[in-house]
Amino acid sequence: AQSVTQPDIHITVSEGASLELRCNYSYGATPYLFWYVQSPGQGLQLLLKYFSGDTLVQGIKGFEAEFKRSQSSFNLRKPSVHWSDAAEYFCAVGSSYSSASKIIFGSGTRLSIRP
């Protein structure tokens, strides 16, 4: 069965510092992988996605993520965080077989920014 694990519930980093949010997935075939961000009281916005090809994908707002098949990981990174990056981040996995398939989410990582 598909599953997504985000081991860090809450992370605090200083403004300007680098960031890495961890994500591990379980899936029987090549997955589609996503990172979404949710600002307080809002819906989810897609940051980036991986389907195939280059394992380092670039997203919006200066984020990137690297797909590592051998580690079943898809970690999100940003070289220098801004106060506006404070939000909740969700990693998700979807099926590569069907456009009708569901998307499974991790439990989320809440990011706080220290001034």
Added chain:
Amino acid sequence: DVKVTQSSRYLVKRTGEKVFLECVQDMDHENMFWYRQDPGLGLRLIYFSYDVKMKEKGDIPEGYSVSREKKERFSLILESASTNQTSMYLCASKRGRPEAFFGQGTRLTVV
């Protein structure tokens, strides 16, 4: 841009009431989803629909039903609301492309 609209941002309902949460998308997407979001649990899939009148149970369908009579609209129904259904409910849609687009969410409180 894709627009997914949930009819209410905030709802307060009484225990035992029948509750309808409505979601409309304007991009002719075949697939629509209802998720429930609770702190520390992330998003859990309640139901999804891959076509008009077609539906499949997600991971936590108990206490919920859904209706999809038109392609653009996907309704979540709580037949008899209970306090443990107090939560944030998120609707999403997608078509062809694997990523889903989300509405703003409905925060439901059952008292």
